[in-house]
Amino acid sequence: MSSNSSQQQQSGAGNGVADLAQGMNRMNLGGDARSYVPPHLRNRSGAPAPGGALRATPEPRLLVPLHRAGTRPEPVVRIAPASGSRRVPRSVSAYWDPRQGATSWPPRDERLEGSLYKSAHVATGINFSKYDDIPIEASGNDVPNGISKFEEADLDPLLIENIALANYATPTPVQKYSIPIVEAGRDLMACAQTGSGKTAGFLFPILNEMFKKGPPAPTSGPGGRNNVVCPMALILSPTRELTSQIYDESKRFAYRSWVKPVVIYGGVPMREQSYNLSRGCDLLVATPGRLVDMMDRGYVSLRHVKYLILDEADRMLDMGFEPQIRRIVEQMDMPPLEERVTLMFSATFPREIQYLARDFLGDYIFLSVGRVGAASENVTQQIVEVYENEKYDVLLDILNTEPAGADNLTLIFVETKRNADMLANYLYDANFPAAAIHGDRDQRERERALYSFRTARTPILVATAVAARGLDIPNVMHVVNYDLPNDIDDYVHRIGRTGRAGNTGKATAFFAPDKNRNIVRELIGILRDANQEVPEFLERAANEYAFGGRGGFGGRGGGRGGRGGRNAATRDFRQEADYKTYTPAPRSAYGNGGGWGDDSWGPPPSSGSYGGGW
Numbered sequence: 001m002s003s004n005s006s007q008q009q010q011s012g013a014g015n016g017v018a019d020l021a022q023g024m025n026r027m028n029l030g031g032d033a034r035s036y037v038p039p040h041l042r043n044r045s046g047a048p049a050p051g052g053a054l055r056a057t058p059e060p061r062l063l064v065p066l067h068r069a070g071t072r073p074e075p076v077v078r079i080a081p082a083s084g085s086r087r088v089p090r091s092v093s094a095y096w097d098p099r100q101g102a103t104s105w106p107p108r109d110e111r112l113e114g115s116l117y118k119s120a121h122v123a124t125g126i127n128f129s130k131y132d133d134i135p136i137e138a139s140g141n142d143v144p145n146g147i148s149k150f151e152e153a154d155l156d157p158l159l160i161e162n163i164a165l166a167n168y169a170t171p172t173p174v175q176k177y178s179i180p181i182v183e184a185g186r187d188l189m190a191c192a193q194t195g196s197g198k199t200a201g202f203l204f205p206i207l208n209e210m211f212k213k214g215p216p217a218p219t220s221g222p223g224g225r226n227n228v229v230c231p232m233a234l235i236l237s238p239t240r241e242l243t244s245q246i247y248d249e250s251k252r253f254a255y256r257s258w259v260k261p262v263v264i265y266g267g268v269p270m271r272e273q274s275y276n277l278s279r280g281c282d283l284l285v286a287t288p289g290r291l292v293d294m295m296d297r298g299y300v301s302l303r304h305v306k307y308l309i310l311d312e313a314d315r316m317l318d319m320g321f322e323p324q325i326r327r328i329v330e331q332m333d334m335p336p337l338e339e340r341v342t343l344m345f346s347a348t349f350p351r352e353i354q355y356l357a358r359d360f361l362g363d364y365i366f367l368s369v370g371r372v373g374a375a376s377e378n379v380t381q382q383i384v385e386v387y388e389n390e391k392y393d394v395l396l397d398i399l400n401t402e403p404a405g406a407d408n409l410t411l412i413f414v415e416t417k418r419n420a421d422m423l424a425n426y427l428y429d430a431n432f433p434a435a436a437i438h439g440d441r442d443q444r445e446r447e448r449a450l451y452s453f454r455t456a457r458t459p460i461l462v463a464t465a466v467a468a469r470g471l472d473i474p475n476v477m478h479v480v481n482y483d484l485p486n487d488i489d490d491y492v493h494r495i496g497r498t499g500r501a502g503n504t505g506k507a508t509a510f511f512a513p514d515k516n517r518n519i520v521r522e523l524i525g526i527l528r529d530a531n532q533e534v535p536e537f538l539e540r541a542a543n544e545y546a547f548g549g550r551g552g553f554g555g556r557g558g559g560r561g562g563r564g565g566r567n568a569a570t571r572d573f574r575q576e577a578d579y580k581t582y583t584p585a586p587r588s589a590y591g592n593g594g595g596w597g598d599d600s601w602g603p604p605p606s607s608g609s610y611g612g613g614w
C-alpha cells in the first residue's frame with residue numbers, strides 16, 4: 001500500500017462444590033503467599049524465618065521505583081534468585097546501556113516459559129489464512145506500507161524470539177499495518193474483527209519501540225516526590241478481566257526485556273497493586289477507575305507516557321467512561337497528543353465515537369480490516385424466534401443436543417445480573433454445570449467463575465455484558481444470546497467470544513418478537529455482511545417495525561450500512577461528505593445498552609432505557 005488515503009459467571013447454591021473446592025485451594029494459596037518472603041527481602045528485620053509461624057504481612061512500603069526521580073535509575077533487582085532456580089539476579093542496568101542499548105538479555109527460564117507460552121495460546125484455526133482475503137483500508141496522510149511477514153518489520157531480536165515462542169508464524173492483517181504505523185510515530189484508530197489479533201497489534205509495536213529506545217531518562221517527580229512510578233506506556237481497557245488478560249499477554253512478549261508490565265484494576269485491595277507498582281512499572285495496564293484512584297493517591301504519574309492505548313476504544317469513549325478518560329488524558333500530567341503516540345483499537349467504531357476520538361488523536365491513520373462493525377465470518381450465526389416464556393426450554397433443548405464439555409464451552413449471555421444468577425442456578429439444578437459472572441459479584445467470585453469455565457469444571461458460563469468484550473477463552477464453541485442486547489455492537493462483541501484466531505464457532509440468538517424489534521434491521525445487516533442466512537421471521541419483524549411508526553428503520557442514526565449509520569459504510573468518517581459539518585446526535589441518543597462504568601466506579605444510567613449495569 002502506498003501513501004495518501006490508500007485503499008488498500010455467582011455460582012448459585014447448585015455450583016457450590018466446584019467453587020468451594022477452588023475456594024479452599026485459594027485459601028491454601030493465600031496462606032502460603034502470606035508466609036512467603038521473597039529471597040531478596042529475607043534476613044530483613046520483621047521478615048518471618050522460612051518455615052516460621054505466619055504473621056500478618058506489614059503494610060508494604062513504597063520501594064524506590066525504577067525511574068527514581070532526580071537520579072539515574074538504580075540497579076533494581078527484578079528477578080529474585082530462588083534457591084535451585086536458574087534465574088540469575090541481575091539489575092536492569094546490567095542489561096541496558098544508555099549508549100549501546102540492550103547489551104545482553106537475561107538467560108532463558110524454561111519453567112517460566114512453560115507458564116507464559118503454553119497455557120494461554122489458542123491454536124490458530126483452518127481459517128487463519130483467510131484473514132488475508134479480508135479487504136483492508138487505511139486512510140489518512142502518508143500511510144506507511146504494510147508488512148507481510150514479521151521479518152519484514154524492523155523488530156527487535158528479543159521481540160522476534162518472543163513472537164516465535166508464542167508460535168505466531170505470520171502477522172494478522174491488523175498487525176501487518178499497526179507495526180509500521182507505530183514505527184512511523186503515527187497515531188492510529190484501528191478497527192478489525194473480533195479474535196483477529198488486535199492485542200498483539202498494539203503490544204508488538206509499542207514493545208518494539210520501547211525495546212529499541214530504552215527507558216526514559218529519569219527526572220524529578222511532581223512536587224519533588226521521588227516514589228511515583230512513571231510508566232512509558234499506558235493501556236486502558238473497560239473490564240477487570242480483559243485488563244488482566246492484556247497484562248498476561250504483555251508479560252509474554254516483554255519476557256526477558258527491561259520492560260516491566262504491571263496491572264491495576266478495581267474490586268481488589270489496592271495494597272498489593274501499589275506494592276507491585278512500587279517495584280517499578282514501565283508498561284501499565286489499567287481500568288480507568290483504579291488508575292484515577294492510584295493517581296489521586298500519588299502512586300502513579302503519567303508524565304513519561306509515550307504510548308497511550310485505548311483497547312475497546314469505542315467502549316472507552318462511550319458515556320460511562322468518557323469523563324474518566326478525559327480526566328486521565330487531558331487533566332492529569334499526561335503529555336499532550338503531539339508528544340505521545342495514541343492508539344485506539346476495537347471491532348466496532350460507531351461514527352459518533354470516531355467523532356469524539358478526534359480529541360485524543362493527532363493526525364491519525366484510520367485502519368479498517370473488513371467492514372467496520374462487522375461480525376467475524378468464522379462464526380456461524382443462527383437466529384431462533386423464541387418468546388420470553390419459552391426461552392428456558394429451548395435452551396435445555398440446545399444443551400441436550402449439543403452438550404457442553406471441555407472442548408465445547410458454551411457461553412450464555414443474559415441482560416441482567418439477577419437473570420445471570422437465576423439461570424446459572426436453574427441450569428446447575430438441571431445437571432448442567434454452570435457458573436455465572438456479572439458486575440454484582442465480587443472480584444474473587446468473578447475470577448473463580450471464569451477459572452472454572454476456562455478449565456471446563458463448569459463448561460457453561462452465564463454472563464452479562466461484562467464478559468462481552470475482548471475475552472479470549474480457548475474452546476468457546478457456542479455463544480447463546482439468551483437475551484439479545486439493545487445495541488448491535490454488543491451483539492458483535494458477544495458472538496466474537498467464539499470463532500477466534502481463524503477457528504470456527506457458532507452463535508445462537510433468541511429473538512423475542514415482542515422485545516427485540518429495535519435491533520432487527522441492524523441484526524439483518526450483520527447477518528448479511530457475514531454471509532449468513534436471514535430467517536424470514538426477521539424480515540417480517542423488520543417490516544412490521546418500519547411501518548409501526550416506532551422511529552423508523554434502524555432507530556439511531558439511520559441503521560447499519562446506510563449513510564450515517566453508526567458503523568458507517570464509508571468506514572473512516574473523515575471521508576464522508578458532511579465530515580466537516582457533522583455533529584453527533586445528543587449523547588443520550590446512543591450509547592451502550594450493556595452497562596456503565598468499569599464496574600468499580602461510574603454513575604448509574606440516568607435513563608431507564610439502559611440495561612442497568614453489567
Ligand SMILES: Nc1ncnc2c1ncn2[C@@H]1O[C@H](COP(=O)(O)OP(=O)(O)OP(=O)(O)O)[C@@H](O)[C@H]1O
Binds near residue numbers: 120470
Ligand atoms: N499472528 C498471530 N498468529 C497466531 N495467533 C495469533 C496471532 N495474533 C493473535 N493470535 C491469537 O489470536 C487470538 C485472538 O487475539 P486477540 O485476543 O488479540 O483478538 P482481538 O482482535 O483483540 O479480539 P477482540 O476483538 O475480541 O478483543 C489470541 O488467542 C491470540 O493469541
